């Protein structure tokens with residue numbers, strides 16, 4: 432089932448999300464809903480706060496970008512109780528967007544390598560190192576779990592310039608081809 436994407440201005444996007452336990456209700460259908468919602472909106476990542484749930488879970492699917500970056504060939508998975516334990520490498524800049532901030536794209540600087548600890552849908556623990564575009568997608572989604580949006584990571588001057596645009600988005604002044612939900 433496709434769920435509505437919560438838009439900039441929704442308080443849940445600013446909360447620090449919590450870990451979950453294996454008895455979390457209907458986890459399997461939640462995960463498939465998240466994949467479905469991400470696909471329907473042409474996203475390459477979706478974090479639970481973006482569908483209104485303040486839990487440390489996100490899904491990614493970088494496979495549409497595998498032509499440009501062969502490392503993304505199998506990069507489709509769910510990260511539960513994710514915690515980045517190390518960040519490093521060269522910083523790189525990339526023009527990011529976010530399903531919760533429709534129509535806005537900004538250059539964001541991020542570290543190129545990360546180490547992340549998480550459990551999969553069977554609650555099996557993993558610790559993995561990612562770099563390049565995979566590391567960027569993970570960092571963007573991971574930020575959502577800490578209540579951080581990519582627009583928080585632009586320069587102070589850009590931030591100033593974005594304020595009016597973000598306020599307009601929060602009021603619904605944008606077009607999006609997917610189901611969404613504005614803050615009440």
Ligand code: NI
Pocket residue numbers: 528529530531571572575
């Ligand atoms: Ni996002």
